[in-house]
Amino acid sequence: MAQALVLERRGELQIRDIQVPDTVGPHDVRIAIHTVGVCGSDVHYYLHGSIGPFIVNEPMVLGHEAAGVVTEIGSDVTTLKVGDRVCMEPGIPDPISRASRLGIYNVDPAVRFWATPPVHGCLTPRVVHPAAFTFKLPDSVSFAEGAMVEPFAVGVHASVRAKLVPGDVCLVTGSGPIGIMTALAALAAGAGKVFITDIAAEKLEIAGQYAGVIPVNVRHDAARSAVDAVCGADWGVDVVFEASGFPSAYDDALSCVRPGGTIVFVGMPVGKVPFDIVAAQAKEIRIETVFRYANVYDRAIELIAAGKVDLKPLVSATFPFEDSIVAFDRAASQRPTDVKLQIIL
Numbered sequence: 001m002a003q004a005l006v007l008e009r010r011g012e013l014q015i016r017d018i019q020v021p022d023t024v025g026p027h028d029v030r031i032a033i034h035t036v037g038v039c040g041s042d043v044h045y046y047l048h049g050s051i052g053p054f055i056v057n058e059p060m061v062l063g064h065e066a067a068g069v070v071t072e073i074g075s076d077v078t079t080l081k082v083g084d085r086v087c088m089e090p091g092i093p094d095p096i097s098r099a100s101r102l103g104i105y106n107v108d109p110a111v112r113f114w115a116t117p118p119v120h121g122c123l124t125p126r127v128v129h130p131a132a133f134t135f136k137l138p139d140s141v142s143f144a145e146g147a148m149v150e151p152f153a154v155g156v157h158a159s160v161r162a163k164l165v166p167g168d169v170c171l172v173t174g175s176g177p178i179g180i181m182t183a184l185a186a187l188a189a190g191a192g193k194v195f196i197t198d199i200a201a202e203k204l205e206i207a208g209q210y211a212g213v214i215p216v217n218v219r220h221d222a223a224r225s226a227v228d229a230v231c232g233a234d235w236g237v238d239v240v241f242e243a244s245g246f247p248s249a250y251d252d253a254l255s256c257v258r259p260g261g262t263i264v265f266v267g268m269p270v271g272k273v274p275f276d277i278v279a280a281q282a283k284e285i286r287i288e289t290v291f292r293y294a295n296v297y298d299r300a301i302e303l304i305a306a307g308k309v310d311l312k313p314l315v316s317a318t319f320p321f322e323d324s325i326v327a328f329d330r331a332a333s334q335r336p337t338d339v340k341l342q343i344i345l
C-alpha cells in the first residue's frame with residue numbers, strides 16, 4: 001500500500017493508501033517520484049469523470065507528468081542505475097504490437113497510459129516503470145523541467161509531424177500550456193517566428209515574453225490581419241498548429257495557412273467541429289494530426305539541456321503533496337495567469 005492522490009469518483013479527490021503495481025520486473029525500474037505536473041486531462045477527469053471513451057469507473061491515482069530518482073533496477077536493466085535523476089514517458093505500449101513494430105507505439109490500441117482509466121497515475125511516492133520509457137536527466141535539467149518534458153514532448157512531436165523546415169513562419173492557435181510549448185518547440189526546431197493567438201491577454205503576455213513569439217489577441221484582431229501586417233498580404237504562414245480545440249480556431253487556421261502549407265491538429269475539441277474542406281482544398285494544404293508523442297522524449301530533453309528552450313518560466317506555482325487537492329482546485333479554477341502547476345512529493 002502507498003499514499004496517493006486518488007480520484008474516488010467525479011469531483012471527489014482524496015489522499016489515501018491504495019494498492020498500486022509494485023513488482024519490479026527484469027526490465028523495470030523503481031522510481032521515487034519528486035515532481036508531478038498537473039495536466040488539463042487530470043483536471044478534466046476530476047471535474048467530468050471521463051474523457052471521450054475513457055470513463056473513471058473505479059478509484060484511480062491521478063498524474064502523468066513526472067520526474068524522480070531511480071531507487072531500484074530490474075535484473076536486466078543496463079541503461080539506468082540507482083540514483084539516476086529521470087523523467088518518465090507515461091504511455092506503455094505492447095512492444096510487439098503491430099503499431100509498435102511500425103514505430104507508432106503512441107497509437108497502439110493496447111497502450112497503457114498513466115491516469116487514463118483504468119490505469120493508475122504517478123501522484124504517489126513510488127512507481128515501477130519500464131526502463132525503456134524512463135529517461136535520464138542531465139545535471140543541468142531540474143526536476144521541475146523534467147516533469148515538463150511530457151507536455152513539451154507533445155510540442156516536439158507536433159513539429160516532427162509538421163515536417164518543419166528551418167525558417168518556417170508558424171501560427172499556433174491557443175495559448176494554453178500545450179500551445180505555448182508547441183510554439184517553443186517550433187522555435188527550437190528552427191521556425192523563424194511563431195504567431196500565437198488567444199482571447200486571454202494574460203496568457204498572451206506569458207507567451208509573448210519569449211523571443212520569436214508574436215502574440216495576437218483574436219478578441220480584438222483577426223489572426224490573418226495580424227499575420228499579414230508582419231509578413232505581407234496574400235500568402236500566410238507555412239505551418240499552423242491548432243492547439244485550442246475551439247471551433248472558431250479551425251477557420252483561423254484555414255485563413256492563415258499559406259497555399260501548400262500545413263495544418264497540424266494538436267488540440268482536441270470536445271465534440272465534432274465544422275471544417276471547411278473546400279477552403280483546405282483550394283490551398284491544397286497538408287493536414288497532420290497529433291496523438292501524444294512517440295520517439296521524441298530524448299529529443300525534448302536534449303533541447304532543454306542545450307538551452308534551446310527555457311520551460312522554467314512556465315511553472316506558475318508549486319505545492320507540497322499534502323496540498324495536492326488545493327493544487328487541483330486551483331487548476332480547476334483556470335486562472336489565466338497559471339500555465340503549469342506542479343506538486344512536489
Ligand SMILES: [Zn+2]
Nearest residue numbers: 039065150151
Ligand atoms: Zn499532460
